[in-house]
Amino acid sequence: MRKGRVALTAAAALGVVATSALVTGCGSGGSDDVTLKLVAADYGDSSANGSQKYWDELTAAFEKDHPGIKVDVDVYSWDVVDDKVKEMVDAGKAPDMAQIGAYADYAAAGKLYSADRLLSIPVQADFLSETRDASQVDGVQYGLPFAASTRRLFYNKTLFEKADIEPPKTWSQLVADARALKAQGVRYPFALPLGKEEAQAETLIWTLSNGGGYIDDVGGYAIDDKRNIAAVDWLKKDLVDAGLTGPVTPAKLNRTPAFQAFAAGQVGMLAGHPTLMNMAKAKKLDYGDVAIPGPDGTPRSTMGVNDWMMAFKQGGHPDQVGDFLDYVYSEKNVLAFSREYTLAPVTVSASETMASSARDKDIRPFIDELSGATFYPANKTSWPQVSADIKAQIGTAVSGDVSAAAVLGGIQNSAAAAEAAE
Missing domain, CATH: 3.40.190.10 (Periplasmic binding protein-like II)
Incomplete structure (x- = not known):
């Protein structure tokens, strides 16, 4: 059983985390193996910390705990990744997921799953409230904030x-x-x-x-x-x-x-x-x-910037996509990504951890400035x-x-x- 829409504030996330086992108790369902395709942007500044390495390690850990679901990730530079996804969509071969710079065009065209169809209640509620308006088209959340920063x-x-x-x-x-x-x-x-x-x-x-x-x-x-x-x-x-x-x-x-x-x-x-x-x-x-x-x-x-994760309907498998995205947005993995690439986390739980951690003191001012930041109007096509x-x-x-x-x-x-x- 997956996931149902809920109108909760991000600040309420911690209050519902305890119910997550009940909400997401059902697995992906089905016995056939599913391979999901993710196209993602590269946040690395050298070959040593390229995002392909990050995703390879994350998907290996996910697949170990989720037999029957495989995730194939292709990482491209920011110069080409948006165009690459557009080419795939135009060719009728949309990836299951894309982590790129804009989502509103795809949402307006009816090509994306809404967040409430994919995510468990605690994960959806854990997004920072500052990102909510920019993640919605006509009042429905389609864009999943993935990485944030201020200037x-x-x-x-x-x-x-x-x-x-x-x-x-x-x-x-x-x-x-x-x-x-x-x-x-x-x-x-x-x-x-x-x-x-x-x-x-x-x-x-x-x-x-x-x-x-x-x-x-x-x-x-x-x-x-x-x-x-x-x-x-x-x-x-x-x-x-x-x-x-x-x-x-x-x-x-x-x-x-x-x-x-x-x-x-x-x-x-x-x-x-x-x-x-x-x-x-x-x-x-x-x-x-x-x-x-x-x-x-x-x-x-101050100016805030969000990059986005989205899930396309074309390939189906919303339950399996949702299981993977719940894993991606766990506190452990949001922290790992944010620390690897020195970015502000997009969730309440990870933000609170980094705000109180001595190892993250250099990025703390950027995290603090997310409150009240102004973002691009990414919800406009x-x-x-x-x-x-x-x-x-x-x-x-x-x-x-x-x-x-x-x-x-x-x-x-x-x-x-x-x-x-x-």
Whole structure:
């Protein structure tokens, strides 16, 4: 017997864990062997910690305890994994599960199982409440949060000491620090990666910092909100035009080379996610991280990011898929994944464990910032196209003669049209 929908808050998860044996007492059912296909993204930053190794170890342990269910996992880089799944779905060969960056298109097309058809009650209730809105389409949860992170301002302690400056708390302090770093000959006083790799994230960081964001109070797109325009204008006038963002124009600077430059000691400060800690430590860089500055201090909201797990209906076997996903989302396995790849966990149980563990002290600020974070509107089927438009166009708003108002206005018009067509 599996699993029934339930409307519980994530905070209530611990109160229902004791009933899990009753809820999930029935097994997969049936005597025939089933092989499930999972396509997943690679979170590793080297061959030593690639995600294929993680999944191979997890599936081996699962299969040992679940005779009759095999799980075949193919791992692809983030550059291609979403396209790979789309190709499979378009060819009529959808995987049983996919762990990728977006789910809403598939949910809207009726291709996905809902969470309540798959997960036991304790597992479904254990997801952090902050992720709930972004995981639902028309009030039904189809996206299963898989990995989370927020962004903080990383800074090079050695360069800051040489320049005799402190990490900034406001926009004006950030600009003053960048000027001091430039005077010391720092290659990238403030790195601003607005290239196509993740420009939608960098833009959201600084628009949220000014009280804006991509969505208005009623859930519609607000790309050209006046607070967003003011934030992009500030980036252009006070940082880019002032020569404080380094030798590569922001429109051509991607996140990965920016992170690599930081780890190599060439960047004074930039917005980064927890993976940057690993890169910095590997290079023995003395770094610090603080909250993203706001115009007058801490911003109204920080940016949160979720990656998603989803299960396709095409292959059937929802009970076996559910058994596997219950295993994936056990506290033990969420902790193992989060610690391996230095990411914030997506469940209450794992978050509470990491928040109280000395071994996880470096990532604790990122976990704390998930509360109240603002996420991409991943529940909108139009979001992938809007995100692509931001990636392609936002760099021109800080590096050319086109105004921020014009660029953001154009993206808004396209976003509104795409939303109307949903």
